[in-house]
Amino acid sequence: MLNWIIDPILKLIYPYIKKNLYKILFGILCMIIVDATQLIVPQVIKQAVDNLDKGPFDTNILFFQCGYILFLGLVMAVLRYGWRNLLMGSARDLENGIRDEIFNHILTLDMAYYNRTKTGDIMAHATSDINHVRMAFGFGLIAIVDTLLLGGATLGIMIWTHPALTALAMIPMPFLVMTTRNLGKKTHTLHKTAQESFSKLTELVRESFFGIRIIKVYNFESIIMNKVEKASKDYFNKNLKRAFVNALLKPLLILFFNLSTLIILFYGGFLVMKEALTPGELVAFLQYLGILAWPVIAIGWMTNLFQRGMASLNRINTLLDSRPEVASPGHPAVLSDLSGRITFKDVSFAYVKDSPVLSNILFDVEPGMSIGITGPPGSGKTSLVQLIPRLYNTTSGKIFLDGHELESLDLNFLRQQIAFMPQESFLFSSTIRDNILMGRYVNRERLDRIIEACCLQETLEKMPKGLDTVVGERGVTLSGGQKQRIALARTLVDEKPIVILDDPVSQVDTHTASKLIAAIHQMNSESSFIIISHRISALASCDRIYILKNGRINYSGSHQELIETSRFYGESFRVQQFEEEKNA
């Protein structure tokens, strides 16, 4: 059972404890001294007051006492500075390290993982989960030390002074612990619901502003206002519920604390009257209760923090434990020069068990040959090409590269042999240059050629800083066609034995599309070439064209052959040709 707690701590937290061991130990030492000093100050004050009470007044003693208090104050200040920096700094170091690990890990995960997991969940691991862990092992640690030392010492003194009075005074304390714990938990869940409602509200406002023209043209203003009002009210209600629980917390704590005071005063007063307790002891008892309040509250708060932290730590651990199905073999086959022959042998593939996307695919790409793939949406074109750089593993059947099974090759080596352009042209928010090069080096001459081949000169000229213009979320917004051409340039940086382009010209006009295709062919004349497109004119020059339907190769042949044999191909061709000619 305890594995649930011990394993992840050993694996994730322990290395950081080891790394920061001296800092943590020294920090805890500082805290212990501060706690002890905190208990001394009232004693000094008490002595000073007692001296005053006795009558003859010695300035020297008073001077010494005041000086002592100041000295203690200074020591506390310095040591507090110490433990705050040491302990909280170590907690931040833990946070920093775990975040690095998570980021590093997610870069190695395969597409199958990303398909099963929501982006939001992974993001949550990186943000709120890490935060919970830091809180648990930062503040939690501080609270434990404080509770054990300060609380334990105080309670010890109280029991030593008068066990029965202590026992009675402690009656409300369990309630105090439970209140903090339960209300804290409740607040947390209610806060989460309120936050969800808030996100919905924000999204509603966002889409209203996005569609403001439609709202105005169709006179939807009042309708959308009602919707926003409804969402705001929902948030209001949920937030108020949270506030209700929150509002209960502090008064309840004060209530229990006051009840304890009351018990001490009533029973203690009774004891003093019976002369079973000295008045000084009673006063001390009341003061000790004041000191005890914080550690007791901390127990409830800490358990919540720790529980939440453990749950988060376990989620992070699961993420870090997940191993990609797509991985390099233990002893990869060594290949030096690749000719680029690809063979599909009876390949089937499914994202979800029992709903095959590709069935019994069988084909062969000779080195330097160009292959076109087309077919209706959902016929499995993208899935097919994604198997080659092993973004996914095949479900059954095998794919060979130069006669070597893909799974016997080093993954990095394999991917380095392929220039792959995914269907969605995604740009990182960075400069255009960064987006094209992706950290690779290319000489000026080739870069110019790539830019020319991708018809990017004109686009770049219009950009404020040319190649160094920042694009994406925090930079210039590009059109779909511009993005596509930059993504295409990205695949042309190095000459690779295999080039795979998934629908590379869907967002550029016919004229540019043909120019692009011709230029790419020319730049990779030696490579094996696979291109997916809906546009027949982009495929016409391919040596061989495959038509996929429902995950199977339906027809194959050259452009001319297919026009005659395949109805789909022939019709698409005629419609597209008509579209183009119609303008004449």
Next chain:
Amino acid sequence: MPETSISMEEKEIKLADLYLAKMLWPFIRPYAFLLGLTTLLVFIVTFFELLMPILTQKAFDGFILPVGPEKGTHLFGFEIISFSNFCILFSVIVLVSFVIDFFQSLLMEYTGQTIILNLRCGLFSHMAFLPVAFYDKNSSGRLVSRVAGDIENMNEMFTNVLIFIFRDLFLMIGVLVILFSINIKLALYLTAMVPVIAISITVFSKILRKAFRTIRQKLAEINHSFSEAITGIKIIQTTSSRDRFMEKFKFLNFEYFSASLFQIRIFSIFMPFIGFMGVLSVAIILWTGSFNVMDKSLTLGELVAFLSYMKLFFRPLRDLSETFNLLQNALASAERIINVFKQEKAKQRALVLRERIDKISHLSLEKVNFSYSEDKPVLKNISFRLPPNRSIGIVGRTGSGKSSIINLITGFYGPGSGTISFNGIDQKSINIEDIRKKTALVMQDPVLFSGTIRENITPSGLDMDPARLEKAVYDANCDFLFEKFSGLDTNIEEEGRPLSSGEKQLVCIARAFAFDPDLIIFDEATSYMDSNSEQKVHDAMKKLMKGRLSIIIAHRLSTVRDCDSILLLRDGRIREQGSHHELIALKGEYYHLLEKEKI
């Protein structure tokens, strides 16, 4: 707390902020009574809080160690003789203060949240009626954060900040009053420390604010890196650039780490400093107080009481800097919100005689000039006519002014000069809502709101005959809704999921059908669509155009080929105008563009 925009404008608290209060007063006024009541309750709660030490003291002086010859004490003018009675009274006071305390917190939350709710709804409805120009000028992210984050910051003010001001400040003032009543001279010594504390808090909160801002920025960047890595994972893996991404991330994460260490350092100076101030004042009071006790100007009991009340004075100080920051944020947000409120709603062009029109039968633009900003004319001398049941196509490059024409016709913007007339009546003298009621717009990015398809086609509130609704759906080629999804009850989520972009556009056309407009405007409705979907959208468009005035804006020439008339726009001027065949015969720009498009 929700993520506010990164470039948060910061603000100093000035006297001029009273102006903000004045502007917000209309929202607060209905709840002034409740706010007054909570303030009153805060007084009572504070009173009880201060009463506790006094009660303890009375228990000692009256019963446990009676000072006088007889037991008993006075409380609120009553004489209490029995210790049990005193304890019962004590318990009652404890319980009552609990109830009042709870009720006060609740009332304050309720009042604050209600004010915020009204403010948010008020702000949104104000914004909904602001002219489109306002939306074009401000990025939508910013506008969203006005309604979301900024209002939420105000919420902080109504809860945390007010609680602080009412509660802690009252407590501190109460403590000071008691301290002064015990001994004026000692209290004056203590107040001498106030400026030191005030200055240090101001300095610390300034530094902290900067630290917090850096932390927020870095965290936003980290989150962005994560989401980007996840979205771009295919590219990262297929270009083998993992190491590079990791390196960049490590650097960023380290920057965040350093910023948070800086913040810890600031706090670890500030917190102990305030603690030390407390100890320092104890030493000072003990030193001077002792001399006072000796010369009999102070009793020993008073000195002890003074020392214990002083603790209460220092307790809220630690939170002061945070409250100060919250207040500043809230005020900055309030200012931004007020700025939105100051924006004028779209003016109804003030004319005494406004003509009503029930049907748009023809449209004409005459010598229309227009510019968004003074020096940059966008449309120059545009004139065209759209007779009944005709269609017009507008083509031209990006930035040629195509969309501006739509902005004028729909009344989103007013023309600089020239006239736009509907049925021969100047647009200026028609109620713009009359025109919009008869106009439908289909844009390049299909706009769908989250909710069901039914709500999107005919928003709740507009009851529509089911047969008519069904016809609209089928006319718009939306059969797929019934085949692939759950028909009209299909739920649309963020960004129009689960529909494809072509399907989304078809739903937008269904909306236009259901609306039964006289004038229909397509603004690049089929850009960037695969040819299959494009065909379907075109087909639906054609059906919709039948028997209506229509304007089609496109950059692809084939889209407008069948229009009765085509305008070719360049640099804000109409360069060529005529039917497809006329323009071809002209062998001008249109002809050349066509040749280029053809390969």
